[in-house]
Amino acid sequence: MHELSICASIVDSVLEELKNKKIAPNKLRKCGIVAGALRQIVPEFLKDAYKMTTNGTGLEDSEIVIEIAALTADCPDCGWSGELKELNYLCPACDSVLKLNNGTELYLSDLEYIT
Amino acid sequence: MSVEKVKVYKDLMGENEKWAAETRKLLSGKNVRMINVIGSPGSGKTSLLERMVRDLGDKCAFAVLEGDVETTADADRIAALNITASQLLTGGACHLEAKLVYYALRDLPLDDLDMVVVENVGNLVCPAEFDIGEHAKIAVLSVTEGEDKPSKYPLLFHESSAVVLTKTDLLPYLDFDKAECLRHIEKVNPNIPVFEISSKTGDGVENWIEWVMSERHAGLVRNPN
Numbered sequence: 131m132h133e134l135s136i137c138a139s140i141v142d143s144v145l146e147e148l149k150n151k152k153i154a155p156n157k158l159r160k161c162g163i164v165a166g167a168l169r170q171i172v173p174e175f176l177k178d179a180y181k182m183t184t185n186g187t188g189l190e191d192s193e194i195v196i197e198i199a200a201l202t203a204d205c206p207d208c209g210w211s212g213e214l215k216e217l218n219y220l221c222p223a224c225d226s227v228l229k230l231n232n233g234t235e236l237y238l239s240d241l242e243y244i245t
Numbered sequence: 246m247s248v249e250k251v252k253v254y255k256d257l258m259g260e261n262e263k264w265a266a267e268t269r270k271l272l273s274g275k276n277v278r279m280i281n282v283i284g285s286p287g288s289g290k291t292s293l294l295e296r297m298v299r300d301l302g303d304k305c306a307f308a309v310l311e312g313d314v315e316t317t318a319d320a321d322r323i324a325a326l327n328i329t330a331s332q333l334l335t336g337g338a339c340h341l342e343a344k345l346v347y348y349a350l351r352d353l354p355l356d357d358l359d360m361v362v363v364e365n366v367g368n369l370v371c372p373a374e375f376d377i378g379e380h381a382k383i384a385v386l387s388v389t390e391g392e393d394k395p396s397k398y399p400l401l402f403h404e405s406s407a408v409v410l411t412k413t414d415l416l417p418y419l420d421f422d423k424a425e426c427l428r429h430i431e432k433v434n435p436n437i438p439v440f441e442i443s444s445k446t447g448d449g450v451e452n453w454i455e456w457v458m459s460e461r462h463a464g465l466v467r468n469p470n
Binding site (some may be wrong): 132134135136139140142143146151159163168169170176216217218219220227234236237238239240241242243245 | 246247248249250251252253254255256257258259260261338340342370371374375396399400403424431432433434436438
């Protein structure tokens with residue numbers, strides 16, 4: 131259940147951003163986050179955790195939209211480049227060690243609100 | 246009424262990262278190295294620490310932080326060996342976070358220590374997500390857990406600096422395919438060192454201790470006091 135800890139961080143970040151932008155929490159409709167595939171986030175758990183964590187914060191009318199960012203890599207030896215369905219550092223074409231591009235990111239990407 | 250959308254790009258692990266950075270600052274100021282030991286419940290983490298206390302005790306002054314959901318049983322096991330051990334109870338949470346570790350470290354006699362070993366909550370998923378300010382994560386995998394765990398829980402093995410394969414004394418009784426397991430580890434972390442040990446018989450412990458000591462000295466100048 132690391133989703134609950136991560137959600138506490140999401141709610142803090144959202145409230146801080148809204149405050150900086152002088153937007154009332156109850157105006158928020160959607161908050162978008164991007165999670166790399168390696169983060170092992172279960173979107174359904176994160177949505178439930180968001181409902182629990184936002185209770186009493188003014189963010190109750192908003193929903194969380196989660197985008198899972200694919201794990202992509204390049205091969206420095208043969209030039210292979212593509213998406214990995216699972217973490218495998220060995221190039222599918224030549225077995226050399228791949229260079230990962232992303233997959234561990236976790237950030238708040240956008241806020242959608244009514245004016 | 247209209248709907249507007251703004252782009253943000255804000256790192257969500259920021260608060261934890263902040264405490265992790267504070268922890269690294271605290272440790273480097275005191276010349277103390279910290280390792281974060283992560284593995285499943287029952288993978289042999291506490292037995293490994295008991296073995297380390299026995300074999301490393303006189304070469305290196307260290308303290309242990311035990312992370313658990315409930316009970317002080319593990320800290321009691323380590324304290325029985327005359328090593329400073331603190332229990333960090335997460336009260337339900339499945340991993341340790343940097344802030345809790347920071348405050349626990351401040352209660353340790355860091356001036357008298359060379360190393361702090363943190364035994365994280367038994368779990369292969371969540372502890373890998375949270376930087377606690379350690380210098381190295383260590384993945385503990387027992388031969389009774391199956392060869393494919395590194396591929397099933399890739400983040401931990403990806404983030405770790407070493408793998409300790411425990412309970413090797415049981416290999417004659419199992420169908421465990423070690424080469425296959427090493428292949429799974431290589432897939433997620435191609436150059437990671439793997440130490441095959443038995444905490445029960447002591448087999449392989451020497452190599453592990455040697456690595457821990459070299460890790461202890463990596464990047465550190467011993468405090469002249």
